[in-house]
Amino acid sequence: xxxxxxxxxxxxxGCPLHSPFQSGLGDTRGGNGTAVTEFVxxxxxxxxxxxxxxxxxVLLVYLVTLLGNLLIILLTLADAxxxxxxxxxxxxxxxxxxxxxMTVVPRMLADLLxxxxxxxxxxxxxxxxxxxxxxxxxxGLLTAMAYDRYAAICRPLHYSTLLNPGACVCLVGACYxxxxxxxxxxxxxxxxxxxHGTNIIHHFLCDILPVLSLASxxxxxxxxxxxxxxxxxxxxxxxLIIVSYACILVTILGVATSQGRRKVFSTCSSHLxxxxxxxxxxxxxxxxxxxxxxxxxxxxxxxxxxxxxxxFNPFVYTLRNKEVTGAMRRLVKKYLWSx
Numbered sequence: 001x002x003x004x005x006x007x008x009x010x011x012x013x014g015c016p017l018h019s020p021f022q023s024g025l026g027d028t029r030g031g032n033g034t035a036v037t038e039f040v041x042x043x044x045x046x047x048x049x050x051x052x053x054x055x056x057x058v059l060l061v062y063l064v065t066l067l068g069n070l071l072i073i074l075l076t077l078a079d080a081x082x083x084x085x086x087x088x089x090x091x092x093x094x095x096x097x098x099x100x101x102m103t104v105v106p107r108m109l110a111d112l113l114x115x116x117x118x119x120x121x122x123x124x125x126x127x128x129x130x131x132x133x134x135x136x137x138x139x140g141l142l143t144a145m146a147y148d149r150y151a152a153i154c155r156p157l158h159y160s161t162l163l164n165p166g167a168c169v170c171l172v173g174a175c176y177x178x179x180x181x182x183x184x185x186x187x188x189x190x191x192x193x194x195x196h197g198t199n200i201i202h203h204f205l206c207d208i209l210p211v212l213s214l215a216s217x218x219x220x221x222x223x224x225x226x227x228x229x230x231x232x233x234x235x236x237x238x239x240l241i242i243v244s245y246a247c248i249l250v251t252i253l254g255v256a257t258s259q260g261r262r263k264v265f266s267t268c269s270s271h272l273x274x275x276x277x278x279x280x281x282x283x284x285x286x287x288x289x290x291x292x293x294x295x296x297x298x299x300x301x302x303x304x305x306x307x308x309x310x311x312f313n314p315f316v317y318t319l320r321n322k323e324v325t326g327a328m329r330r331l332v333k334k335y336l337w338s339x
Contacts, residue, residue, distance in 0.1 A: 068314025
């Protein structure tokens with residue numbers, strides 16, 4: 001029975017495939033042969049009958065994500081009641097969600113309409129770089145938001161000192177700087193490896209592990225680097241967030257009335273829901289040593305954390321948040337219902 005690699009020319013007719021079966025290399029790890037200059041994103045090409053529902057579904061989710069997160073940015077800028085650290089962080093997080101999905105979704109939609117979804121090596125590097133940059137920065141921002149809730153609930157008398165405007169700007173700046181340094185270093189590390197074998201990426205985006213698996217040289221250090229990045233920027237922030245919420249839980253249990261407990265919990269539940277979605281899928285996707293794994297599982301996970309999860313952010317922070325819904329009503333009344 002022919003392998004998927006041998007069936008790829010049938011799935012992608014007319015594409016500039018750089019397959020070892022075609023070039024005579026016979027081994028994707030071979031160091032000889034022509035260097036790969038462009039990749040083919042196999043993505044969902046093997047699910048031809050599903051491209052229509054997938055295209056329209058992803059497009060709908062993308063539009064909801066853009067409009068919802070833009071609404072949050074607008075509300076947190078326009079309403080003075082939301083000019084507090086929590087919504088300062090949320091505004092940056094919403095902006096990152098927009099950039100994060102823009103890195104992936106437009107390209108994915110175009111590839112779903114294309115019979116030959118190719119991407120230049122330089123473009124693949126660029127997508128990997130920005131996808132990593134925005135993802136790592138979001139991990140830092142979610143940690144900063146957890147620290148904000150910890151300071152507000154567990155140390156309320158020191159809150160204005162701990163989260164003063166200068167401290168908030170420094171925290172956000174540190175998140176961006178960490179993302180830039182890490183994504184630059186790791187993307188360069190991956191793309192300095194030689195690529196002489198197959199140019200077919202079994203994914204709908206240039207994610208780190210699918211690209212790394214195509215390298216013709218040893219990928220050991222790249223895989224170790226992926227593990228280090230995962231521990232440093234996914235597991236460690238997630239652990240800090242869990243510790244913060246453990247402290248918050250102890251404080252909540254010390255609140256005298258059930259009404260007080262509900263009020264405190266309501267301010268944290270939205271953030272905690274987003275944290276579980278974002279970090280949960282990230283840990284499952286990246287917490288492994290080795291570039292090989294179930295391709296279908298990886299694509300479903302990536303579809304969830306890169307496309308679906310950002311859509312939940314506006315709903316979670318508006319429908320379940322009285323301050324945001326109040327700001328929305330005031331904004332509508334001021335600009336749409338004013339006499």
